[in-house]
Amino acid sequence: MKILVAVKQVPDTATQVKISADPRAIDTTGITWIVSPYDEFAVEEALRIKEKRGQGEVVAVSLGPERVKEALRSCLAMGCDRAIHLNDPAWNDADTLVTSKALAAVVKQEAPQLLLCGRQAIDDDMGAVAAQLAELLGWPCASWIMEEAIDGDGKTVRTARQVEGGLEVFDLPLPAVLTAQKGLNEPRYPTLRGIMGAKKKEIRDVKAADLGWAPEPPQLSVVTLEALPPRPPGRILQGDVPTAVKELVRSLREEAKAI
């Protein structure tokens, strides 16, 4: 079974992000880049499917500038067989729809049986690309899955997706799109052998022209990035516990009107 995993490289959560001279973008100097955590769940699940079935191929794909190769390299170190890098300035302003269209073109070329993504990338938190890919490909989609099981002959996948108050279980005919929610699995660390072997694996550069891509403007664009408005300074309530608690309840009732 061939599985494609779409991943995004994002700043590490702990990294400080600052707005750059261009107020629509962040200053990328000094940023530590990682594979978006939900995408790691997707990679892990793909590897487990391959291991369980005893055969198959897991291909990691990502869109972004040259630095994205590092993210792809860590997917290869985890165990992906090869990688595809959509690497072209034509996609510099890509919104989720442009990204989805570019990825959909690659998916059509590769024709996998399964496309796995994280439930959202933790930079933009848009959570749209997987669903949009499903729409563009005409594939069924199960979002925020907590478990999956592919039947023996590889024709359908049973998934449990997290919804308010429970899980909804569906059978999806393959090919299909699944997005990984935390709890699906515990991603492995790349082993040293995996890391040493990653360089020998292929990362194929794909340019817009390779996909017959006609330049397309984004449908959503950033007007500006802004720092958070500062929260008004808080108050530490003094005194022993009963006194502080009484003051808290009074404040919540009378000042904040929160209760």
Place this chain on the structure above:
Amino acid sequence: MANAFWCIVEDDRRGAPKKVMAEVIGEAARVSSGQAEAVWLTDTATEAGLTQLAEWGATKVWLLENAALAPYRGEIWVGAAAELAAKERPKAIFAPVTSRAREFVARLAARLGVGLAADCVAFAMEGDRLVATRPVYAGKLLAKVTWAKTPWVATLRPNVFRPAEARPGRTATVERPTAATAAAQMRFVERREEVSTGLPELTEAEIVLSGGRGMKGPEHYVILEDMARVIGAAVGASRAAVDAGWRPHRFQIGQTGRTISPKLYMGFGVSGAIQHLAGMRTSKVIVAVNKDAEAPIFKIADYGIVADLFEVVPELTKEFKKLLEK
């Protein structure tokens, strides 16, 4: 109508719209100066539900009622909604952030070839364009975004927008278009209910209590649940507590959990790691209780108590009881 702001209805699966729709309709009506319309895809709508939407301010309800529409399956919903949208050409399509709406409107936007802004916390008309504000980078920054063309598709973070007041007597035209439903690809197998805590859903609750590493173990969450029952709150947990196996993942607040924006957030033994703040920073009032005066959560708290949570929680529950009995 070409100026309409559509509001995709989230319902309780029993024929009534969820409360969050008051926020969506309220905001849509505000931004569009009263041109909010509800679009309801369901297998069963009730009259009371339709009235509720009207009282919140929907001038029209597009009711797509069909057994094939439940439970939600993207391939069926998108076809039905897209067909209607192509005909009616709404100016915007709003939906609350819920498990199905977030997938549905992303697909719908792709089908219609328009932009999507997810998890918005503010909207403003600037001339004839709509600008949405949404948190990015773990809530460390806000992005203002805008669309190249209509319909402007967006999802709205619950508990952020002012809910419309229900005004009895307001009515809406109910349109029942016949939409073709595509053949289903996905086959529904079953729904597994979570063991109910009897407390509100984390993302919907107006008050959220959160227990962190300072809770010391799973057995202590009962003290938060006791308080939660008194004030009608949901109980969540930090990643540290979830990773320690004290609470199931569905209760995790933060970047790799749920994003919440309640009126009142109270953290007990929560240190306030960036990853947690990402999930609760837009809460209106933040209370922190922690033994460690240096815990980062105090930096964003409106009220803080530096003390042992095991002393504070019972005392606080007692005081809340007194207050609410009055």
Place this chain on the structure above:
Amino acid sequence: MKLDATEEQQMIQAMAREFAETAIRPVAAEIDREGRFPHETVKRMGELGLMGVAIPEPWGGSGADTVAYVLALEEIAKACGSHAAIMSVNNSLYCDPVYKFGTDAQRERFLRPAAAGHALGGFALSEPQAGSDARNQQTLAVRDGGHYVLNGRKQFVTNGREAAFVLVFCATDRAKAHRGITALVVEKGTTGFLVPKTEDKLGIRASDTAELVFEDCRVPTANRLGEEGMGFKIALATLDGGRVGIAAQAVGLAAGAFERSVAYARERKSFGVAIGQHQMVQWMLADMATAIDGARLLTLRAAGLKDKGRPYTTAAAMAKLFAAETAMKVTTDAVQVHGGYGFIKDYEVERYFRDAKITQIYEGTSQIQKLVIARAVLGGTE
């Protein structure tokens, strides 16, 4: 001169850092308190390839190099000195010599399981009467047909109780002094191989430090590493590599204590400001940072020389000396920065302080390193 790590080295370092932070650090205080060997995390380190970092893949190792090894080891030590000791002994003092001096048959049998992390290796050179004076081996091996009959006592053997294989140095010909020392791989479970005692230590308390006793222990001649009489040469060559590992461990301990001190200095307030605003604390932190960087650079240089196959005995001794002294100084100052809190177990720095001490002692005391360095400075042999 190039100081950038390769992409692989960076990835190995990043993986080790994350693993150490999420899997090792949470258990470090507990295993230290209980003096308990961390079987589970050590097994996971083996699965990740951290137990045979620089051993080629065909022999069960990871096929990386010494630079990657010291980068990873530093990260492990940053979280826990005991884990670092276990890792460094298996890599440097066991796998390295068995790979270097073993035949293919020996590599297959004694190296592959240890490099792959399925079994642990140990290194038994010190004796009650022979610590720094390693030439003076009292443990005796007498040839008897296809076997050696081994008798004697070894002390302070890291991984001694847990190891499946111990590289034991012994005299096969007393008359030849250090040229009569031979290295044997002794397998756990061999009759006459006893482990009577595990030491209760000041630091690296979760690592296993044992006394080994051999009583008419019959070891097949096929277990002999190199020729008879080559043992001392093997021991010295091995210790050069081991010292680079201990240097990395020392750098990690210093860096771990330093990171906690910086965090504390930012948070803790005295006289109305964070203590990091006080110049006396700033000076301490600046000295710590500079010493750590110096120790790290010396360690990387020694590792780089080893990888290039160039002489590195002096470089290893300098790295080990400077890193160990730095670890002791930095962890002492880290306790000082923390004040009273540094002295209690709620904060981690006191453990780093205790763990650091051994780096000045094992695999050649700081005084021995000075001897090695002085010999080179005055025109010795390298």
